Amino acid sequence: MKFGEQLHASIIPEYQWFYLDYDGLKQLLKSSSGPIATWKDSKGRDYTGQRWVDEDETRFVRKLEEELDKVFTKQKVKSLEITRRIQVSERDVLDVVSRLNDRGTGNHGPGEEEFIALEQVLSDIITDVHDLAKFVQVNYTGFYKIVKKHDKMTGWYIRPLFDTRLKAKPFYKGDYDASVVKLSKLYDLVRTRGNPAKGDSAAGGSQGNFVRSTTKYWVHPDNVMAVKLIILKHLPVLVFNPNKEFDPKDSAITSIYYDNPETWDLYEGRLKKTEGAEAIRLRWYGGMDTETIFVERKTHREDWTGEQSVKARFAMKEKNVNAYMRGDLLPVALFQKARKDRKRPAKAIDEDEALATEVQWSVLKHKYQPVCRSFYNRTAFQLPADARVRISLDTELTMIREDNTDGIKRSGDNWRRMDIGIDYPFSELPPSDIVRFPYAVLEVKLQTQMGQEPPEWVRQLISSHLVEAVPKFSKFIHGTACLFPDRINLLPYWMPQMDVDIRKPVTHDFGLSRPGKAAASDDEDDDDDDDDDEDSDATPEHEGSRNGETYGESSRQGAARARAGGRLRDAEDQTTDRPGSDDAYLIYDSDDEYDENYALEEARRVGGWTYYSTRASTAVHKLKNKAVEVAQAIAHARTSRVALPSRHQMFFGDQPIITKRIIAPKGKKIYVPVRVEPKVFFAAERTFLGWLEYSVYLSTIAATLLNFGSKDNLSTLVVPAVYSLVAVLSLVYSVIIYLYRSQAIRDRRAARYHDKWGPSVLCVTLLFAIVLNFVYELRAREIV
Secondary structure, eight states: OOHHHHHHHTOOGGGTTSSOOHHHHHHHHTOOOSOEEEEEOTTSOEEEEEOOOHHHHHHHHHHHHHHHHHHHHHHHHHHHHHHHHHHHHHHHHHHHHHHHHTOOSSOOOSOHHHHHHHHHHHHHHHHHHHHHHHHHHHHHHHHHHHHHHHHHHHSOOOHHHHHHHHHHSOGGGOOOHHHHHHHHHHHHHHHTTTOOOOSOTTTTTTOTTEEEEEEEEEEOGGGHHHHHHHHHTTSOBOOSOTTSOOOGGGGEEEEEEEEOTTTOHHHHHHHHTOTTOEEEEEEEESSTTOOEEEEEEEEOOOGGGTOOOEEEEEEEEGGGHHHHHHTSSOHHHHTHHHHHHTOSOHHHHHHHHHHHHHHHHHHHHHTOEEEEEEEEEEEEEEETTEEEEEEEEEEEEEEEEOOOTTSOOSSTTSSSOOSOOSOTTOTTSOGGGEEEOSSEEEEEEEEEETTOOOOHHHHHHHTSTTOEEOTTOOHHHHHHHHHOTTTOOEEOTTGGGGGSOOOOOOOSSOSOOOTTSOOOOOOOOOOOSSSOOOOOSSOGGGTTOOOOOOOSSOOOTTOOOOOSSSOOOOTTSOOOOSOOTTOEEEEEOOTTSOOHHHHHHHHHHHOHHHHHHHHHHHHHHHHHHHHHHHHHHHHHHTOOOOOOOHHHHHHHOSSOOEEEEEOOOTTOEEOOOOOOOHHHHHHHHHHHHHHHHHHHHHHHHHHHHHHHSOTTOTHHHHHHHHHHHHHHHHHHHHHHHHHHHHHHHHTTOOOOOSOSSHHHHHHHHHHHHHHHHHHHHHHHTTOO
16 A cells, blocks of 8 residues: 555544645645756656756745644644543542542442443543554654655755754654553553552462463554553553652663673574573663662573573662672672661572672673663553563664674773663664664563463454564564674574564454444555655654664565455454465575575685585585476476365465575574474484384394305305395484484474485385395295
8 A cells, every 4th residue: 555545544533634735745746847857866866857946845845844833733732632631530530539438338439330431531532642643653654755755756855954843843752651651540540440459560470370471572663552552451551659750761671681792602592592591681770870780690491391481680789780790799798788787588688699699600701791782661561469461562672782892992891881871762873883673572471370261352462463473582682683793693583574564454353442433443554655665764863773684585474364255263263364375384494404605605704625615515506406406397297286185275275375485694594493392302212212123123134044044055145244234224324313313403403303215215225135035045946
């Protein structure tokens, strides 16, 4: 859908006269009044048409300014209206709750009708906030699209001028977080009928009869406000200090991740999810003036171990961080004051001291140093006394380099760089030092009793068009992979998705709606009708938001959404997630696949004989693949197409399924997560023992024939020799295969564990030995 069509489809009746006149501005661009001429457009291509002259520019800029003023005024008026409505609603809610708490013996207090009316009023305000956010977003996009089109078609560049005018009328910088927090508190009061849950936010976290699951999702910026407001209607915003007025910087979270820039042990361990893999980070909440720094260590545990992955941390003062990380300040001295104060249990202090000792020893031994910073603003949703459903939404996610490995002093000898704070989007940083993640990250943590389903609204949210599931997504892994493209060769599986629009069509009626009206649609297709591909739909502050690479032919992982008409749907009857006839499965090149580009790139780094031998083996590999392709083409030419099974057609239709392969950039590989359990090792051992048993049987047959056969007959020597040869080949082959499989399992590679040729070759060899035995025996008996 072109943006003009999308704009018309997104119009909300209340705002219909206040949207950007995108069509009118486009028409002005086509009505240039100068002479016919040829000039270079913004991408250096020749453009022929009527020359754009001063009068045309004046007319366009005047119109653009009028549209900006119109949108800014409407946004400002509506924001003030929503603020006043929230204040009035707050007074009404507190009045009803006060009357409920002060009711006497004969007075029943406010009735259910008053609470229902208040809930409808708050729902209407929530929908107003959502509509205003959509209005702002679509106009913000429209302005930059029309400016980009202007610069491309006319050769006159007004982008810097427009950035200045936009800063003077920043309609896109409305602070909705404060409104969300206040609405959350009021809605929770009304929903609980004046009895909101109270208690420790970690309540229930230590109970052992719960099944815990954590899943991460990406949320497109267009849908962030909708997701926030939908969750708000079911869970309140978690506020740790309810007596303090909301401050935007309170939601800021910053982490400094450590690793060894030479070996990247922590990066690869977390990427491959190896047993015991660690992540070490230093975290603080709020601004740079925060004195309390948390040292955290996350340890991954495999499910089959029966243990849970652990995140442990302890706090220290910022002034002590450098001395502690260098090893000058020992953990005993670090916790000496806490022991004297006796404000905490001695056992808790002992645990923190043990953790501090382990982290310090690990940092010093492996030469870990700060490599990457992550910054984001977090909105957390949870009942204060109930940890069964915990949801967090991280926005404005940014990864920043902290290392000094390229000769540039960033953090220097300090544990963090001090030239930046928490002022997103960190415009002062060069593009090579920063990655601005284009999506918000939604994390859903569920604790359910054995056999119990999660809440219905959670199931509908995570299966809706508003989110895209990305299991095991990691800020540390993504930031490191993007910020160090020359050092990191193994990439996470989600990297190809960065070049794909994750927005999806509406799969079911789920979203925000006014009382008595249908749910609002949140899907938008932001495809531009320009033929250039530059990413200009952001302010200069947001330029360079993707410091990544192109990952070949890609589309959304598992994105094949089935068409309506006869497709099977999921158990909730909500989503359609089956591949249609024109969709494709995606196959990622794993780190065990032979990639000639990767092999040559690695060999080129080494040089010498390694490079030349790799080039020769690559040529042989190409020749072999070509021969296989020719053989397959000849074989297929003589075959006729067989109809697909009925079950296959029921799921996937009657068309052939297309397979698209995701190819990593040159010299890199995409790591595909592989789940490895102990039974996989045991299966490899059982297979090896099976082959070993087979070899023993054959060698026994050979020894029997050799020892009890006639010494004068040549067959008594040849036949046992053949059987012995087959036994030895079987034994050697089984050992090689067992060692290969064991190493692949240990390295968690997505290797081909099935044996394609071995059993067939050995069976043919055994058949040859048996036939040879019969031939010699028949000759000995003079039958043939």
